[in-house]
Structures are given as structure tokens and as C-alpha cells.
Amino acid sequence: xxxxxxxxxxxxxxxxxxxxxxxxxxxxxxxxxxxxxxxxxxxxxxxxxxxxxxxxxxxxxxxxxxxx
Amino acid sequence: xxxxxxxxxxxxxxxxxxxxxxxxxxxxxxxxxxxxxxxxxxxxxxxxxxxxxxxxxxxxxxxxxxxxxxxxxxxxxxxxxxxxxxxxxxxxxxxxxxxxxxxxxxxxxxxxxxxxxxxxxxxxxxxxxxxxxxxxxxxxxxxxxxxxxxxxxxxxxxxxxxxxxxxxxxxxxxxxxxxxxxxxxxxxxxxxxxxxxxxxxxxxxxxxxxxxxxxxxxxxxxxxxxxxxxxxxxxxxxxxxxxxxxxxxxxxxxxxxxxxxxxxxxxxxxxxxxxxxxxxxxxxxxxxxxxxxxxxxxxxxxxxxxxxxxxxxxxxxxxxxxxxxxxxxxxxxxxxxxxxxxx
Numbered sequence: 001x002x003x004x005x006x007x008x009x010x011x012x013x014x015x016x017x018x019x020x021x022x023x024x025x026x027x028x029x030x031x032x033x034x035x036x037x038x039x040x041x042x043x044x045x046x047x048x049x050x051x052x053x054x055x056x057x058x059x060x061x062x063x064x065x066x067x068x
Numbered sequence: 069x070x071x072x073x074x075x076x077x078x079x080x081x082x083x084x085x086x087x088x089x090x091x092x093x094x095x096x097x098x099x100x101x102x103x104x105x106x107x108x109x110x111x112x113x114x115x116x117x118x119x120x121x122x123x124x125x126x127x128x129x130x131x132x133x134x135x136x137x138x139x140x141x142x143x144x145x146x147x148x149x150x151x152x153x154x155x156x157x158x159x160x161x162x163x164x165x166x167x168x169x170x171x172x173x174x175x176x177x178x179x180x181x182x183x184x185x186x187x188x189x190x191x192x193x194x195x196x197x198x199x200x201x202x203x204x205x206x207x208x209x210x211x212x213x214x215x216x217x218x219x220x221x222x223x224x225x226x227x228x229x230x231x232x233x234x235x236x237x238x239x240x241x242x243x244x245x246x247x248x249x250x251x252x253x254x255x256x257x258x259x260x261x262x263x264x265x266x267x268x269x270x271x272x273x274x275x276x277x278x279x280x281x282x283x284x285x286x287x288x289x290x291x292x293x294x295x296x297x298x299x300x301x302x303x304x305x306x307x308x309x310x311x312x313x314x315x316x317x318x319x320x321x322x323x324x325x326x327x328x329x330x331x332x333x334x335x336x337x338x339x340x341x342x343x344x345x346x347x348x349x350x351x352x353x354x355x356x357x358x359x360x361x362x363x364x365x366x367x368x369x370x371x372x373x374x375x376x377x378x379x380x381x382x383x384x385x386x387x388x389x390x391x392x393x394x395x396x397x398x399x400x401x402x403x404x405x406x407x408x409x410x411x
Contacts, residue, residue: 013353018349019345019349021346021349038342039247040243040247040342040343040346041239041242041243041247042239042346042349042350043346044342044345044346044349052318053341053342056342056345057342057345057346058314058315058318058341058342058345059184059314059315059345059348062182062183062184062315063182063183063184064183064184064185064186065183065185066179066180066183
């Protein structure tokens with residue numbers, strides 16, 4: 001079917017601070033070749049590399065103290 | 069009664085709890101059909117954050133969820149009871165507007181929540197570092213008032229939103245409701261956690277045990293959810309919950325692991341670490357962003373919803389930590405073990 005959502009490019013939202021946001025489900029191939037999947041409606045992919053659930057965001061990118 | 073939509077039905081809900089003063093007692097008598105509703109002057113003279121007023125308001129709201137055993141379902145829209153509820157809500161909302169800290173903008177209110185200090189001192193920090201199993205059970209009992217109807221108070225806002233805000237809110241709610249899989253409904257995951265902790269999963273079972281501070285956090289959700297005029301505050305409140313949930317859930321999952329609470333107890337909070345990291349993004353960008361693009365005049369209400377959530381959560385934290393640090397129960401009535409537990 002033309003113009004079905006699956007034919008459209010998948011949009012990824014990037015932020016200066018915070019995860020990449022991509023419509024799920026998503027497969028991520030890790031450096032060692034392992035494939036991990038997430039079937040959430042939207043998936044937050046860690047970019048700060050601090051997540052304890054890498055590659056998924058666990059909010060570890062947050063500042064530890066407020067900028068004053 | 070003339071306004072009954074179907075034959076008077078004595079709801080299947082939990083039994084009415086024990087009254088906590090003359091206002092909640094009068095509400096219960098009225099619900100049972102054995103007395104008049106509380107008088108206006110009684111409502112005015114009751115401590116606003118106290119057990120009596122908070123339980124009276126909770127009883128009024130619960131008619132919109134599951135009701136109570138032996139109470140006619142028609143009471144949900146009983147004009148005399150709605151008048152009482154409005155008086156209780158007026159007291160509560162007036163106090164909240166006076167007492168909650170206020171940020172000048174939504175951005176400032178959010179910015180404070182998006183900082184995660186290493187040396188935090190909240191309930192989840194305490195439970196993570198030194199919480200004992202009996203304290204985790206008390207925490208779950210107090211929170212069960214919300215988590216057994218998780219996401220329900222927020223569903224009421226959906227018809228009051230449009231476009232980006234509506235689709236974002238609906239997507240998060242769909243996730244809360246298990247994404248189409250009944251075994252993944254968050255309220256069900258919480259019931260499984262309660263089973264691991266040896267608690268009774270019956271809806272309303274711990275209403276008598278819950279402190280006024282716990283009732284107030286749930287009353288806030290119902291207040292904001294039921295009133296279209298408070299849709300901005302509901303959205304702000306929901307954002308505050310989702311933003312603070314992910315790191316707190318990581319600590320609570322750690323507490324469940326350390327105490328050996330059980331796999332379902334760990335899973336409930338593990339699930340919320342990842343789910344709420346996503347929900348936070350959707351709520352901030354799409355729900356708040358979408359709402360304020362449509363209705364920018366609601367910005368002060370969104371900030372109020374964020375601030376008032378912290379205000380009531382702080383009060384609950386003071387109650388829990390004050391009791392636990394003194395070696396006392398935080399509950400009004402002690403928990404019975406539903407299964408043998410070693411302390």
C-alpha cells in the first residue's frame with residue numbers, strides 16, 4: 001500500500017542532552033555483534049554511554065548538580 | 069431515585085473504610101443511606117491535610133473508580149454529595165495553591181526535577197541504602213492506593229487535549245495499560261509485586277492503613293483529572309511523576325533485589341526505569357509542548373501541577389522517613405503477614 005507508515009523514512013529525534021528518540025520496535029546491534037530489541041512504542045537510545053541499561057536510556061545523562 | 073440509569077446497584081467494590089473524624093463519618097453515613105451529608109461548617113473547620121478531610125475527599129473520588137460495597141452507584145452523580153466534594157476540593161486546592169513552592173516558568177520547574185544529585189535524601193534513596201523488608205512492604209501498601217489504579221486518574225485528561233498532546237498522552241497511557249497485553253498492565257505488575265511482598269492484592273485493602281499524606285497524593289490526581297479546568301495542572305503533575313520515576317525506580321528495584329523481595333517486585337521497578345525514561349521524553353516534548361502550543365495561557369497551571377506534586381510527595385516522604393528513622397510503622401494500622409516472612 002503506498003504511503004503506508006512503513007514506507008516513510010523513520011524519523012529520529014536528537015537532543016543536545018538526552019537520548020535519541022526513535023519509533024519502536026527497534027533492534028540495536030552492539031559492538032560485539034549482539035542484537036538487542038525493544039518493542040516500546042517509542043524507544044530512548046542512550047547517547048551519553050552512562051546508562052546501566054545500555055543501549056537504552058535510564059536517565060543517567062542528567063546533571064548531578066544544577067547549573068547556576 | 070429518578071436519576072438512576074439502571075436499577076440501584078450495590079457496587080462490588082471494597083467495604084467502606086473506618087471513618088477518621090466527623091466529616092468522613094458523615095460522608096459514609098450518607099453513602100450508606102443512614103444520615104445526611106456533612107454540613108458546610110464541618111468541612112470548613114477540618115484540618116485540610118488531616119486524616120478526616122483527606123479520607124472524606126478520597127471517598128467522594130472513589131465513587132468514580134470502583135465505588136464501595138453496598139453503596140449505590142448512583143451516588144457518583146448525587147448533587148448533594150457533589151456539593152460536599154466541591155467544598156472539600158475548595159479547601160484542598162486553596163491550601164495547595166498557598167503552600168506549594170512556585171516556579172515562574174514551566175522550564176524552571178522542570179529544570180529542578182531534571183537534576184539528579186548524587187547525595188539525594190528521598191524515600192527511594194533511603195530504601196535503596198538501608199530499607200528493610202518491612203519498610204518495603206509498608207511503602208507498597210501506601211502506594212497501592214494509586215498503583216492498583218495506575219494511570220486511571222490521568223486517563224480523564226484525554227478528551228481535554230488535542231493533536232500532539234493527545235496522541236502523546238494516549239501513547240503513554242497505552243503503555244501504562246500494557247500496550248494491549250493484559251499481563252503487562254502496570255496495575256497488574258504492581259499486584260504481582262504485592263504478592264511477592266506477602267501483601268493482599270484486593271483493591272482497597274490498605275485504605276485503612278494508608279496515612280493522610282498518602283491519601284493526599286492520590287486525591288491530587290483525582291482532583292486534577294476530574295476537572296477540565298485543571299488540565300494544565302494534570303499534565304504538569306503527570307510530567308513530574310514520569311520525570312522523577314525512572315531514577316527512583318532504579319533505586320527501588322535495587323532495594324527489592326537487596327532484600328530478596330522477589331522477581332515480580334524487582335520487575336515492577338525495573339520496568340519503570342526504562343518505560344519512564346521514554347515517558348518523560350514524550351510527556352515533556354509532546355504533551356506539555358503540544359498543550360502549550362495550543363493553549364499557552366495554561367503555562368502557570370502546568371508549573372503549578374509540577375510544583376504541587378513535589379509538595380505532596382515531600383509531605384509523604386516526611387511521614388515515611390520520620391516514622392522509619394524512629395523505628396515506627398508509617399501506617400495507621402499494622403500490616404498482617406499474608407505469608408510467613410523472616411525479619
